[in-house]
Amino acid sequence: MRRSFRVLLCLAATAVGLTTLSAPANAAAHNYVALGDSYSSGVGTGGTYSGGGCKRSTNAYPQLWANTHAPASFNFAACSGATTTDVLNSQLGSLTARTTLVTISIGGNDAGFVDVITTCTLGSDSTCVNRVEQGKTFARNTLPARLDNVYSAIRQRSPSARVVVLGYPRFYKVPGSCNVGLSDTKRSAINSGADVLAQVTAQRAAAAGFTFVDIRGAWTGHEICSGDWWLNSLTWPVEESYHPNKNGQARGYLPALNAVTG
Template sequence: MRRPFRVLLCLAATALGLTTLSAPANAAAENYVALGDSYSSGVGTGGPYSGGGCKRSSNAYPQLWANSHKPASFQFAACSGAVTADVLNSQINSLTASTSLVTVSIGGNDAGFVDVITTCTLNGDSTCVNRVEQGKTFARNTLPARLDNVYNAIKQRSPSARVIVLGYPRFYKVPGSCSVGLSDTKRSAINSGADVLAEVTAQRATAAGFRFVDIRSAWTGHEICSSDLWLNSLTWPVEESYHPNKNGQSKGYLPALNAVTG
């Protein structure tokens, strides 16, 4: 009778060992690096900001994640205004072979985010729609190679890291409760640009073997012209405009990141 019992013990020990090996890494052992643009650096939260012109906020989702998970190390390299070339030329230096977790949001500035918003604010519907279409063409035809370059560089620098690519929200609720501002035609056009950017980014992230986090659904009901904004409309200082506010970072981006790192 003892032999079957010993077999059961061995099987139980084996199962326990397999469970231990397959469990997610402890956050305390993570070496986390946050790359990206202003949506990762936290512009729009009102500060306080550090990093000079990079404007890294203590209210940005990378810092909030680090505060709550207490990784072994945290490098906050995201920078306001960054394009893919900035990640390749400077931010990438924050990565090492020991980096185990990387987050990145990039591509919006390459696709002309600022110029699209400016054009749509200062011009009529047709000019706005045309500018958005130009941005969508760029996103489909030129941006993929730029994203591939970034993702390949991340893999080369940190081949063992989990890499999480976070997207951008739709900007506007259409129709919304805004009594002044952009027309529904302009709002719909801008949202369509966000959709194309999300689709392209998701495709390239998946092709690289990375996890893409699409936050558009989480943002539903919290766009500009909704009753519970997670995104600034035109505001002061102007650079805070059209960026996630504190709720956008803590209730939008952070839970989305928690969901894939938990």
């Protein structure tokens, strides 16, 4: 009888242990920090922004993810206009050893995103193509070391965190039939810049052991000049231009993030 009782106790303890080990990961256990630039802060979605010049929106994918997953903590540190230097100097303080999930989009401003769009909007086809090529050269030759510095710093501050790097979409459907003032030559050039930026970012994220989310596939059919735009074209206020709108954040970025976080 005593032996049978001891066996039952052992089996019960084993069952409890197996239940504990096999319990699914709960998003509520996450300590989530959202880093990055305006594509992460939510510029382009309209409405009221918080964070002063950082322009953080309740319609941005980090906030939407936090709303639906209810993490243990959420720190929304992404800031409009941020470069890799800004992340290193102003955003990494949000990370701790207890951080379990980090998302980031960064690199577009380093590569001269605003100047590329301005040049292509105001200049000739050849001027646009040349400016995009300059940006692609920067992305291939200079940006990798900057991304490495950011990714290394994230890992040092949050050694156990899952880090998800989200890329940028292609901007235009080519050929496309809409009145946005840009030729197919310019649209193709801008898209080629987005492709190079995605390739470089994917390589450096992989080298750091991070998860890269290539947003271009999800955006196919939703570019400017498509039937269902997830990006603003030139609009007012101007700073909203060429950024994801509400659908871009909720139907583009959020599902892509959900796909890799469960």
